[in-house]
Structures are given as structure tokens and as C-alpha cells.
Amino acid sequence: MTYITKPVARHPKMRHNALGLTPRDYEGTMSTLCAGCGHDSVTAALIQALFELDVEPYRVAKLSGIGCSSKTPAYFVKEAHGFNSVHGRMPSIAAGSNAANRDLVYIGISGDGDSLSIGLGQLSHAIRRNINMLYVLENNGVYGLTKGQFSASADVGSVSKRGEINRQGPIDPVSLALALGASFVARSFSGDKKQLVPILKAGIAHTGFAFVDVISPCVTFNDHKGSTKSYAHTRTHAYEVVETDFVPLRREITADYGHGDVRAVTMHDGSVVRLRKVAEDYDAANRGAALEHIADVRKRGEVPTGLLYLEETGQDMHGFENTIEKPLVDLRYEDLCPGREALDELQKEWW
Amino acid sequence: MEPSNTRDPRYYHRVVDCQWACPAHTDVPQYIRLIAEGRYTDAYMLNRVSNVFPGILGRTCDRPCEPACRRTRVDGKPVAICRLKRVTADLRESVRHRLPEIPAEKNGKRIALIGGGPASLTVANDLMPLGYECVLYEALDKLGGLMLTNIPAFRLPVRVLQEEIGFITDMGVDVRLNTRVNSLKALVEGEDGFDAVFVGVGAPRGKNLELPGRYDSDRIHIGIEWLESISFQHIDSVGERVLVIGVGNTAMDCCRAAKRLGGQDVKVMARRGRRDFKASEWELEDAEDEKVEVLEYHSPKEFVVEEGVLKGMKFDIVEWYEDDKGKQRARPVEEVFIPCDDVVLAIGQDNAFPWIERDMGIEFNDWDMPVVDRGTMQCSLPGVFFGGDAAWGPENIIWAVEHGHQAAISIHNHCQGIPLAERPAFGMNLISQKMGIHEWSYSNEYNPASRTPMRYVDLEERLRSIGTEAELGFSVEETAREVQRCLNCDIQTDFAANLCIECDACIDVCPLQCLTITENGDESDLRQRLTAPAENLAQLLFVSEDLPQTHRVMVKDEDLCVHCGLCAERCPTAAWDMKKSDLLIPYAGHEKWPTIATV
Ligand SMILES: Cc1cc2nc3c(=O)[nH]c(=O)nc-3n(C[C@H](O)[C@H](O)[C@H](O)COP(=O)(O)OP(=O)(O)OC[C@H]3O[C@@H](n4cnc5c(N)ncnc54)[C@H](O)[C@@H]3O)c2cc1C
Ligand SMILES: Cc1ncc(C[n+]2csc(CCOP(=O)(O)OP(=O)(O)O)c2C)c(N)n1
Ligand code: SF4
Ligand code: SF4
Ligand code: SF4
Ligand SMILES: [Mg+2]
Numbered sequence: 001m002t003y004i005t006k007p008v009a010r011h012p013k014m015r016h017n018a019l020g021l022t023p024r025d026y027e028g029t030m031s032t033l034c035a036g037c038g039h040d041s042v043t044a045a046l047i048q049a050l051f052e053l054d055v056e057p058y059r060v061a062k063l064s065g066i067g068c069s070s071k072t073p074a075y076f077v078k079e080a081h082g083f084n085s086v087h088g089r090m091p092s093i094a095a096g097s098n099a100a101n102r103d104l105v106y107i108g109i110s111g112d113g114d115s116l117s118i119g120l121g122q123l124s125h126a127i128r129r130n131i132n133m134l135y136v137l138e139n140n141g142v143y144g145l146t147k148g149q150f151s152a153s154a155d156v157g158s159v160s161k162r163g164e165i166n167r168q169g170p171i172d173p174v175s176l177a178l179a180l181g182a183s184f185v186a187r188s189f190s191g192d193k194k195q196l197v198p199i200l201k202a203g204i205a206h207t208g209f210a211f212v213d214v215i216s217p218c219v220t221f222n223d224h225k226g227s228t229k230s231y232a233h234t235r236t237h238a239y240e241v242v243e244t245d246f247v248p249l250r251r252e253i254t255a256d257y258g259h260g261d262v263r264a265v266t267m268h269d270g271s272v273v274r275l276r277k278v279a280e281d282y283d284a285a286n287r288g289a290a291l292e293h294i295a296d297v298r299k300r301g302e303v304p305t306g307l308l309y310l311e312e313t314g315q316d317m318h319g320f321e322n323t324i325e326k327p328l329v330d331l332r333y334e335d336l337c338p339g340r341e342a343l344d345e346l347q348k349e350w351w
Numbered sequence: 352m353e354p355s356n357t358r359d360p361r362y363y364h365r366v367v368d369c370q371w372a373c374p375a376h377t378d379v380p381q382y383i384r385l386i387a388e389g390r391y392t393d394a395y396m397l398n399r400v401s402n403v404f405p406g407i408l409g410r411t412c413d414r415p416c417e418p419a420c421r422r423t424r425v426d427g428k429p430v431a432i433c434r435l436k437r438v439t440a441d442l443r444e445s446v447r448h449r450l451p452e453i454p455a456e457k458n459g460k461r462i463a464l465i466g467g468g469p470a471s472l473t474v475a476n477d478l479m480p481l482g483y484e485c486v487l488y489e490a491l492d493k494l495g496g497l498m499l500t501n502i503p504a505f506r507l508p509v510r511v512l513q514e515e516i517g518f519i520t521d522m523g524v525d526v527r528l529n530t531r532v533n534s535l536k537a538l539v540e541g542e543d544g545f546d547a548v549f550v551g552v553g554a555p556r557g558k559n560l561e562l563p564g565r566y567d568s569d570r571i572h573i574g575i576e577w578l579e580s581i582s583f584q585h586i587d588s589v590g591e592r593v594l595v596i597g598v599g600n601t602a603m604d605c606c607r608a609a610k611r612l613g614g615q616d617v618k619v620m621a622r623r624g625r626r627d628f629k630a631s632e633w634e635l636e637d638a639e640d641e642k643v644e645v646l647e648y649h650s651p652k653e654f655v656v657e658e659g660v661l662k663g664m665k666f667d668i669v670e671w672y673e674d675d676k677g678k679q680r681a682r683p684v685e686e687v688f689i690p691c692d693d694v695v696l697a698i699g700q701d702n703a704f705p706w707i708e709r710d711m712g713i714e715f716n717d718w719d720m721p722v723v724d725r726g727t728m729q730c731s732l733p734g735v736f737f738g739g740d741a742a743w744g745p746e747n748i749i750w751a752v753e754h755g756h757q758a759a760i761s762i763h764n765h766c767q768g769i770p771l772a773e774r775p776a777f778g779m780n781l782i783s784q785k786m787g788i789h790e791w792s793y794s795n796e797y798n799p800a801s802r803t804p805m806r807y808v809d810l811e812e813r814l815r816s817i818g819t820e821a822e823l824g825f826s827v828e829e830t831a832r833e834v835q836r837c838l839n840c841d842i843q844t845d846f847a848a849n850l851c852i853e854c855d856a857c858i859d860v861c862p863l864q865c866l867t868i869t870e871n872g873d874e875s876d877l878r879q880r881l882t883a884p885a886e887n888l889a890q891l892l893f894v895s896e897d898l899p900q901t902h903r904v905m906v907k908d909e910d911l912c913v914h915c916g917l918c919a920e921r922c923p924t925a926a927w928d929m930k931k932s933d934l935l936i937p938y939a940g941h942e943k944w945p946t947i948a949t950v
Contacts, residue, residue: 036923
């Protein structure tokens with residue numbers, strides 16, 4: 001752990017965003033994770049994404065469960081709201097807070113243990129509800145915080161630091177999310193910010209549940225030879241199926257792709273996500289085909305990455321429930337609690 | 352780019368901006384750390400090795416290190432390096448027993464040193480411990496050169512000067528005061544039999560200003576002569592209204608001296624605008640604090656003397672413009688008369704060598720200056736060396752010291768029959784500072800404190816006597832605060848490419864955006880592709896060997912690194928480590944470094 005506070009000194013030519021803030025204004029406290037943990041790089045990518053999207057720090061709500069990954073909300077946007085819930089329960093907290101205030105930018109951080117073991121039921125229902133949030137699963141194949149037991153995402157044949165071989169088949173978070181009907185499904189790698197940052201930005205801009213599985217190596221317990229979630233293994237086996245480019249609302253679209261392989265998706269806020277398929281027959285708009293393609297790539301022992309599926313037209317939880325536009329905090333007390341008579345009136349419906 | 356060779360002592364030397372800028376390569380960060388530990392005497396001795404006169408220089412140095420200091424680029428103001436040096440002299444204990452031992456048995460070589468300023472004294476300092484016999488000739492009745500005669504006592508107390516000169520003369524230098532050398536030929540060919548001669552006579556002639564009326568009054572003084580007369584107490588008063596012509600450091604001393612000798616209305620007259628003043632910013636500040644008025648764009652025209660009495664001076668107020676060739680030129684717009692009682696001319700110094708015979712084999716150039724080799728300090732006559740202001744015109748004390756060190760190396764080679772070009776090399780020790788997982792043997796925390804201002808004797812009190820030192824120096828508390836501003840630039844981020852797993856942790860944590868992993872390219876291209884563009888071309892880019900996983904390279908822009916060690920703390924494989932680079936500086940008599948450790 002690092003004991004000193006991060007120097008307040010800044011690069012004099014540091015970039016400022018539309019709010020006049022620098023990336024350093026989106027930092028949190030000093031990380032207490034192991035040096036070199038992939039999770040810290042995901043944190044850095046989030047800082048960059050939020051900075052570049054000009055998100056006001058006070059409009060961010062950070063939510064998490066338990067695990068090394070779930071500790072990371074402390075390490076970005078210190079001026080944001082935050083809730084560190086019990087193990088696997090972050091989706092419930094997200095559903096509740098999002099129901100109460102739809103104006104915030106919800107960022108849930110979870111791990112493969114938190115999401116695929118104890119919290120699998122919660123994750124499933126968050127997807128089903130299409131809660132408007134960015135859900136980042138920092139996937140290292142182990143329970144890092146409890147010292148490296150295999151998690152439900154560990155591949156068959158993957159070797160633990162102590163030499164045991166994993167024999168149970170993995171749950172592939174991306175296939176799971178696709179199968180459950182998620183509206184935004186992506187995978188990336190903590191060691192590839194060029195890919196990760198635009199995906200995170202698109203996920204934040206997406207209205208609905210944006211699921212991002214990030215391979216994020218555990219340097220301490222799962223970065224050795226024989227691991228399939230190490231830096232070296234991920235670098236040699238990652239296969240980018242779709243390239244993602246995020247074009248914010250205010251910027252003119254200048255990139256010239258020059259061929260028909262690009263699909264531009266306009267998000268609700270007017271920004272544009274451009275998807276360029278690398279794999280020939282891949283279609284990020286076709287759920288069934290995507291699932292099939294991913295299964296094929298996985299069979300070859302490769303790790304498909306990129307923004308794998310995107311559908312920007314569905315309804316989110318507020319749409320299904322037909323809830324009020326305004327956050328509850330902004331309602332007048334009389335409207336929020338209209339009194340006994342109004343309650344009696346309401347209850348008559350079920351008499 | 353080719354991978355950087357950090358094992359060449361020059362690489363890390365350049366990262367230590369202050370030490371790189373110091374002509375004598377003073378190990379600034381290390382002496383500041385010693386001060387922080389309260390080891391004032393050790394800090395003094397470390398200074399003395401390279402700059403010989405820490406007490407004098409801690410008050411008067413031109414401080415090329417400070418504008419270079421990385422802290423300036425990080426928070427606007429350099430570390431008060433110079434005044435911390437003074438602290439080592441103020442707070443130290445006796446150092447007599449730690450001065451080099453002088454062999455009782457001499458090596459049989461005799462060296463003549465002409466002039467008793469810092470250049471000659473440094474040569475003696477370096478050669479006496481090697482067994483040389485040094486004979487020093489000084490025209491005046493005291494040693495010190497301009498440090499004594501021209502730097503006023505309110506900036507440099509005589510006791511400080513005398514003590515540090517004493518450290519050298521007490522090594523057994525044969526000092527011959529009141530002995531002006533009037534013929535170099537006689538000295539070289541005389542029966543004294545010298546093996547080498549060092550000329551450290553300075554640039555003794557103050558520039559004159561030939562304008563109408565110049566010789567009609569005895570109240571028009573040449574600055575450096577006037578200051579010398581004050582120093583020797585031949586002058587102890589001045590008129591109420593004084594005009595100082597020129598705006599360099601000599602002018603600053605003249606106007607401040609005038610303020611102390613009874614000058615009420617003291618004006619410094621400059622031809623140029625403030626931006627082009629030669630005086631150091633701090634000297635100008637001190638003068639203006641003492642209510643000296645500085646007038647820009649006044650070009651001297653005439654001394655007005657009526658019936659033998661100086662009445663004042665006429666000036667042209669000028670306007671500067673650029674001519675066709677891009678040269679700055681002045682055109683007069685108005686004439687003004689400014690009354691005064693005394694004028695002091697402080698417009699520069701010239702060299703003069705009437706006592707060096709031109710038929711001796713010493714080549715002089717078109718400006719009547721001896722032709723001296725920049726590396727060896729030798730002139731065209733083997734065995735005759737020049738240094739200090741005598742070599743290439745007026746400089747400053749720290750350059751005089753460095754010339755002295757280099758001349759001593761040359762004289763030693765000359766006397767031992769070693770070619771002058773075979774100079775002892777710089778060395779480097781590089782030692783990891785790791786104490787625990789995240790513990791370092793240096794204080795890596797960044798302290799945001801702003802520069803500690805110097806305190807002065809109250810103005811009225813200060814002007815009462817020319818002998819009252821104006822600056823009070825730093826207290827122990829102020830010192831403790833200021834030392835924390837040093838960024839430890841000698842604790843290097845040392846990189847081992849073979850260990851890096853490209854996890855990005857160092858890049859993410861670096862508070863100054865110094866680091867990037869990227870594809871290699873040529874320098875100008877790389878400089879644009881970094882986490883933050885590297886626009887300060889004076890600063891190095893570190894480029895690693897190819898990284899094992901992706902064959903990209905690690906690039907570090909050295910410009911703004913605050914040496915906080917966070918990259919090394921967050922690196923899982925210790926690919927980055929914090930290592931202290933200790934520059935081993937060669938002096939006369941050191942042929943090789945005893946150990947070159949790289950840990
Ligand atoms: C007013 C003024 C203020 C200055 N302030 C500073 C300052 O704050 N900081 C700084 O770093 N520098 C300062 N300088 C510059 C600095 O003093 C000189 O650069 C430095 O002293 C040069 O050292 P030196 O050894 O070459 O010669 P000098 O210091 O000039 O010493 C030469 C000596 O040689 C003697 N000599 C000359 N001819 C003969 C001869 N033929 N025989 C025997 N002896 C002879 C002279 O009497 C003199 O003592 C200042 C200069 C001036 C004029
Ligand atoms: C209810 C409950 N059960 C078990 C634990 C023990 N526990 C803490 S973290 C963790 C697994 C975390 O794994 P993951 O989500 O992958 O996070 P990582 O540390 O790998 O980032 C477990 C089982 C707990 N804290 N609470
Ligand atoms: S144990 Fe693993 S997951 Fe946890 S902080 Fe360390 S490296 Fe990261
Ligand atoms: S020591 Fe490392 S982390 Fe700190 S400023 Fe320098 S490069 Fe950045
Ligand atoms: S922290 Fe260490 S291993 Fe990671 S990228 Fe930096 S140097 Fe390489
Ligand atoms: Mg995990």
C-alpha cells in the first residue's frame with residue numbers, strides 16, 4: 001500500500017474539459033490494491049471517460065459489492081455519491097437508487113466473484129429490468145480479496161498459483177448477458193485503454209443496462225504461467241471482434257472509415273457510437289448471431305472483445321414502470337406524501 | 352529513438368537540473384537532504400568539495416542552479432538553493448579537522464599563482480593536498496580579489512570571506528601580498544623555477560564613459576574602483592543625489608552602497624527597458640526595496656559641470672526599435688537634465704595584460720585577450736594556464752572556482768607528464784533506495800509549501816552602516832520548511848524493461864503525466880504522442896529497450912517528474928526502482944574512482 005498522498009502538483013498544460021476540470025479532479029483516494037492490479041487501470045480508464053464526457057462529479061453515483069474490484073469506487077471521483085453494499089447485492093442498491101433519482105449517472109463496479117457467484121441472481125434481474133447504468137465486471141478469474149480461489153469465470157484447465165487445475169466449466173459473463181437480453185454487452189481488457197475508454201463512454205451514454213466485462217488481471221494470485229486471465233495470456237489471446245469509436249454530441253464526425261463495415265448508432269443524448277466490425281460475418285445488432293459467433297471464438301481458445309451487442313431502442317426500468325420524470329428529491333413534499341386521504345383513495349383500487 | 356543509456360553518468364546528471372546547471376556540479380539535492388537531517392557540517396563539507404566557498408557563495412552566488420531548478424517548472428518558484436547553502440555555513444560546527452591533510456613532504460613541483468581571487472585560491476585548494484608548493488602573488492595587501500574589494504560588506508561580511516580564504520592559505524600556501532607581478536617573463540624565467548603558472552588576475556579595468564565633461568569634476572567615479580575605495584575605507588561618504596549609470600550587478604552594488612554612505616536620492620539610469628536589464632532579478636528587488644529609483648530608456652549624453660562643480664547629467668530619452676537586420680536600435684525622442692552630486696559609472700569591466708610580454712609565445716586574439724583552451728585552461732605557451740575573469744572576461748565566482756578545478760587538473764597532468772587531454776572521467780554510483788515494499792530511504796512525499804522568503808534587517812537599521820549584513824539568513828524553522836521543497840531529482844526512476852508486464856500502473860498513478868508506453872518513433876514524433884506532449888526540448892526523453900510483451904517502449908519525459916516514487920511503488924515487478932545517482936566528480940589527483948557500484 002502506498003502511504004504518501006498523491007502529489008498535488010499537476011502538469012501545467014493539463015487538459016481541461018468543458019466544466020473547466022482536469023482529469024485529476026476526477027481522481028479518488030490513493031488505491032490500496034496490490035501494485036499492478038488490473039482494477040487500478042480500469043479506474044484510470046473510468047476517470048478518463050468521465051472527464052472526457054464532462055460529467056459533473058456530483059452527478060455520479062458509484063455502487064459496488066465486495067471484493068478488490070468492489071473497493072475501487074473509492075479511487076475515482078471523490079466528490080461523487082457512493083454506496084458500498086454487501087457481497088453480490090449492488091444491483092439491488094442500483095435498482096433502488098435509480099428508481100428514486102434517475103438524473104444521476106450510475107456506475108456499478110463488481111467482480112467475477114461478486115457477480116457470477118453470490119450475486120448472479122441479482123445481476124440477472126438487473127439485466128432484466130434494464131436499469132440505466134454502467135455495470136463494470138472486473139474479471140480476473142479469482143476471488144482476489146480472499147486470496148485467489150478460482151471464481152466462476154475461471155476457464156477449464158486454468159492453473160492456480162499453487163498448481164491446482166480448475167475443472168468446472170466457466171460462466172461466460174458476456175454470453176450470459178446476451179442470453180438474458182442485455183441491451184449493451186461489451187468486453188475489454190484493463191491493459192488496453194484505447195479500446196476500453198470508448199466502450200466505457202458508450203456505456204455511460206447508453207440508456208439502459210450497459211454491461212462491460214473487463215479482463216482485469218490479478219497480479220498477485222492469477223498472473224502466472226498457466227493462468228488464462230494473466231496480462232500475457234490476454235494479450236496473446238484477445239481477439240477484437242468489433243472496433244468501437246465514441247463521438248460525443250458536440251464534436252463533428254470527421255473520421256472517415258471509407259467502407260461499409262461501419263454501423264453508427266445514435267445514443268439518446270445525441271452522441272454517436274461507431275462500430276466497425278473486424279470479424280467478417282459479425283453483426284453487433286443480431287443477438288442470436290452474436291452469441292453463436294462468440295461461442296465459436298471461445299472454442300478456438302480466443303477471447304472475443306469489443307462492443308459485442310448494442311440496441312439503443314428498448315425501454316429501461318423507468319419506461320417499464322411508467323415512473324415520474326423527476327427525481328424524488330425534487331418533488332414538493334405535498335406531492336411526494338399527499339397525505340392520508342390520497343392514500344385511502346389509492347388503496348381503493350385494490351378493494 | 353535509441354534506448355537511453357542511463358549508465359552513462361551524463362544521463363542522470365542532466366536529470367539533476369541544479370547540478371547540471373552549476374558550473375562546479377555542486378551536489379545540491381544531497382546537501383539539502385543533509386541539512387534536512389540537521390547534518391549542517393556534513394552539508395557544508397559536501398558543498399566545499401565542489402564549490403570551495405559555501406559561506407561566500409551561499410550569500411553571493413549568481414545561482415545558475417535556481418532558474419534551472421525543476422521546482423520552478425512545477426510550482427513557479429525554485430528551491431532557495433543558494434540561501435540553503437548559506438545555512439550550512441551559518442549553522443555548521445568547526446571544520447578545521449575535516450579539511451584535507453597536507454603532506455609534509457612536497458612533491459618537488461612549484462606552482463606560481465598570480466592574483467588572489469577565487470580562481471587562484473581554488474587552484475591552491477586542489478594542489479596543496481597533492482604535495483605541490485604554491486606561491487601566490489597578490490598586488491593588494493589582502494586576498495579575495497573582487498569578492499573582497501567589490502562585493503560590499505552588506506552582502507558579504509568580511510569575516511566569512513576571511514575564514515574561507517584562511518582554510519586554503521593555512522594549507523601552507525606561500526602568499527606574497529603587496530606583490531604585483533609586472534613581468535610574466537621575469538617570473539617564468541626567474542630563478543624561482545616554476546613548473547607551471549596560473550594567471551588569475553581577473554578583469555581589473557572598469558569601463559569608462561567618454562562624454563563631454565567627463566574630466567571636469569572629481570565626482571565622477573568608475574564603479575569598481577569606487578567600490579574598492581569604499582572597501583578599503585578610503586571613501587566613506589557620497590553626495591545626497593547620486594546617479595548610477597548602468598544596470599548590471601555592479602550597478603546594484605553601487606546604488607546600494609551609495610544609499611549607505613549618505614545618498615538620499617539614488618537613481619539607476621538604464622538605456623534599455625526592464626526586460627533587458629542585466630542585473631539578477633533578486634539584486635534588482637533588493638535595490639528597489641531600499642528605495643533606489645530605476646529609470647528606463649535614459650541614454651547618457653553629457654556631464655554638466657559648472658565652475659568645477661558637477662551639477663548633473665543630460666540624457667536622451669530613447670525609444671527602441673528593430674532595424675532592417677533585426678537588430679535593436681535606440682532613437683532619441685527627448686533630452687532631459689537630471690541634477691546630481693555624484694555619478695558612478697557601472698557599465699562593465701575590461702581585461703588588461705600590460706605585464707605579459709607579447710614575445711613570450713602567448714598568443715593574443717583581436718580583442719587583446721589570451722587564446723585559452725576551454726577544456727584545459729592552457730594558453731598557447733605550455734605550462735601557463737588562465738582562469739576566472741582573466742580567461743574570457745568577467746563572469747562570476749562559481750565559474751572562477753570551476754576554472755580553478757580544471758586548471759588544477761591540467762597543472763597536475765602537466766607536472767606528471769600526462770597529456771592534458773587525458774582528463775579523469777566522471778563516475779556514478781547508482782544505489783536503490785528501497786527500504787520496504789513502499790518505503791524509501793528518502794522523503795518522497797511532495798510538500799506543496801511555497802518558497803520561503805528571505806528576511807532582512809529593518810530598512811533604517813540596514814542603511815545605517817555599510818558593514819551591516821542586509822539578509823538575516825534562514826532560521827532553523829525556515830530551513831526545515833524550505834528543504835522539503837526540494838524534489839530529490841537525484842533519486843532516479845531507473846527502469847528495467849525486461850521486468851515490465853505493461854500493466855499501466857505507473858502510467859496511471861504518475862501525478863505529472865510523465866510516462867507513456869507506446870510504439871517507438873523518432874524524437875519529434877514521440878514527443879507529440881505522449882500522455883502529455885513533451886514540449887520542453889531542453890529536457891531528456893527516456894526511452895527503454897523494447898518491452899517483452901508487446902515490443903512497445905516505455906517513454907518518460909524527464910521534464911516535470913517530482914521523484915515521488917509512486918511509479919516504483921505501484922509497479923508490481925520493480926521494473927521501476929528509485930535509485931540514487933551519485934555523480935563522482937573528478938578533481939586533480941583522482942585518476943580513477945575507487946568503486947563504481949550499480950545496485
Ligand atoms: C561590483 C561587483 C560585484 C560582484 N558580485 C558578484 C556576486 O555577487 N557573485 C558572483 O558570483 N560574482 C560577483 N562578481 C564577480 C566576481 O567577483 C568575479 O567574477 C570573481 O571575483 C573573479 O575571480 P578571479 O579569481 O578571476 O579574479 P578577481 O576576483 O578579480 O581577483 C583577481 C586578483 O588579482 C589581483 N591582481 C591583478 N593583477 C595582478 C598582478 N599583475 N599581480 C598580482 N596580483 C594581481 C587583483 O588585485 C585581485 O585581487 C562581482 C563583480 C563586481 C565587480
Ligand atoms: C456474504 C459474503 N460471503 C463471502 C464473503 C467473502 N468474500 C469477500 S470478497 C469475495 C470474492 C470477491 O471476488 P471478486 O468479486 O471476483 O473480486 P476480486 O477481489 O477478485 O476483485 C468473497 C467470497 C463476503 N465478504 N461476504
Ligand atoms: S489481490 Fe489481486 S485483485 Fe486484489 S488487489 Fe491484489 S492484484 Fe488486485
Ligand atoms: S517519480 Fe514516477 S510517479 Fe513520481 S512524478 Fe516521477 S515518473 Fe511520475
Ligand atoms: S507498473 Fe511496472 S510493470 Fe506495470 S507498466 Fe509500469 S513499469 Fe511496467
Ligand atoms: Mg475476481
